[in-house]
Amino acid sequence: MTRPLLRDLYAALAASLLITAAALAGRHVQHAHHTLFVKWPPVLATWDPHVGPGTPAALLVAAAVVAYGPALAAGLPWRALLATAWATATAWIVSLALVDGWQRGVAGRLTTRHEYLQVVDRFDDIPATLRDFTHHILLESPDNWPAHVAGHPPAAPLTFVLLDRLGLRGGGWAGVWCIAVGATACVAVLVAVRALAGESLARRAAPFLVLAPAAVWMGTSADAYFAAVAAWAVASLALAVSGRSAWWAAAAGLLFGLTCYLSYGLTLVALIGAAVLLLGRRRVRERPVLLLPLLAGLAVVPTAFTLAGFDWWEAYRLLVTRYHQGVGGIRPYGYWVWANLACTVLITGLATAPGLRRTGAVLLRRRAEAPGHVRLAVLVSAALLAVLVADLSGMSKAETERIWLPFAVWLLPACAFLTRPRVWLAAQAVLALLLNHLLLTGW
Numbered sequence: 001m002t003r004p005l006l007r008d009l010y011a012a013l014a015a016s017l018l019i020t021a022a023a024l025a026g027r028h029v030q031h032a033h034h035t036l037f038v039k040w041p042p043v044l045a046t047w048d049p050h051v052g053p054g055t056p057a058a059l060l061v062a063a064a065v066v067a068y069g070p071a072l073a074a075g076l077p078w079r080a081l082l083a084t085a086w087a088t089a090t091a092w093i094v095s096l097a098l099v100d101g102w103q104r105g106v107a108g109r110l111t112t113r114h115e116y117l118q119v120v121d122r123f124d125d126i127p128a129t130l131r132d133f134t135h136h137i138l139l140e141s142p143d144n145w146p147a148h149v150a151g152h153p154p155a156a157p158l159t160f161v162l163l164d165r166l167g168l169r170g171g172g173w174a175g176v177w178c179i180a181v182g183a184t185a186c187v188a189v190l191v192a193v194r195a196l197a198g199e200s201l202a203r204r205a206a207p208f209l210v211l212a213p214a215a216v217w218m219g220t221s222a223d224a225y226f227a228a229v230a231a232w233a234v235a236s237l238a239l240a241v242s243g244r245s246a247w248w249a250a251a252a253g254l255l256f257g258l259t260c261y262l263s264y265g266l267t268l269v270a271l272i273g274a275a276v277l278l279l280g281r282r283r284v285r286e287r288p289v290l291l292l293p294l295l296a297g298l299a300v301v302p303t304a305f306t307l308a309g310f311d312w313w314e315a316y317r318l319l320v321t322r323y324h325q326g327v328g329g330i331r332p333y334g335y336w337v338w339a340n341l342a343c344t345v346l347i348t349g350l351a352t353a354p355g356l357r358r359t360g361a362v363l364l365r366r367r368a369e370a371p372g373h374v375r376l377a378v379l380v381s382a383a384l385l386a387v388l389v390a391d392l393s394g395m396s397k398a399e400t401e402r403i404w405l406p407f408a409v410w411l412l413p414a415c416a417f418l419t420r421p422r423v424w425l426a427a428q429a430v431l432a433l434l435l436n437h438l439l440l441t442g443w
Contacts, residue, residue, distance in 0.1 A: 182224025241280025253297025
């Protein structure tokens, strides 16, 4: 066994021990103090070994990707690869969701008392609701918003209101929307990696993006939809700085603005965007006019919501108060500040730990590495920095296996540095299948 492979195994073992420690310590804290508010720490889930109609399909998709994924990723024409990645990621998410059945796994997810579909009828007059939005964030407010609505800017619930207006009503259509759009996140990441670091690395990352354990939480969660919007914002910016296209720059700005009005925490995607600008700085200097459509696009969504009467900063201030009024103010920071990272291991898989180890090694010896490898390492490191900032903020205590999906998809490309991809893909698949068949996840 080579020394790099042995170090990879040590990294995976360390990640496994982190999960084990978070589970054991979490059970102790919850039993002794009842302050975690999760039944199966560190994830929000209950112990429920089960199989379902999606089990055969999930096993088939996992086996196919492990057996043929690396070869297909290396040999397919680029556009065919992108289409195949989206279709396979969709099949993986859907099959895992259907392990719980259609109603419990898809249609019912976004209809619970905390979710967005509970407030669709309150948006009959959209302008008036936006003007009044901040008046219902605090717990003591009259008709206070459900937790997920209060915890996000109005573009999040407004998405499902617009689906309802288009006739796509109910949890089934909302779930299909989140899955279909969320699965495109892997395509966006591939596009960005190719533009910034080269096609070879993008192809090597593709199977890991498709078979990510994050799929357990992407079906069905609005955060999967948020992850896709954020990913396409970064991908559009990567295309802008690599091809010097004003149209892609404008699209990037528009999507970044929308991202910030889908989730307050996704303002941290700006760190990944900053890494893209850093990597494309030469071409930006050659054509600085690209910054104009970027900034113009960035202003569109904030301007529209501000003119409609929604104050983002005031809403965020009230959200912080609401967060501490609820379980967020009770959950112990000293546990979650490191247990959140165990949740990140669960959604990115054990393969990402050695991938991140190799990412650090590339940065340490960057002068001896291929330029594409260094550029990918910078991009992944920016995503890791975003996770750490979110973690230290204390505004994400628990449920980060869902909330941090938009950051997790940018950690997965680190797996492109790994040797023996089929072995690591098998580890990813086994983890996802165990999680989905042993636990009933919720949010």
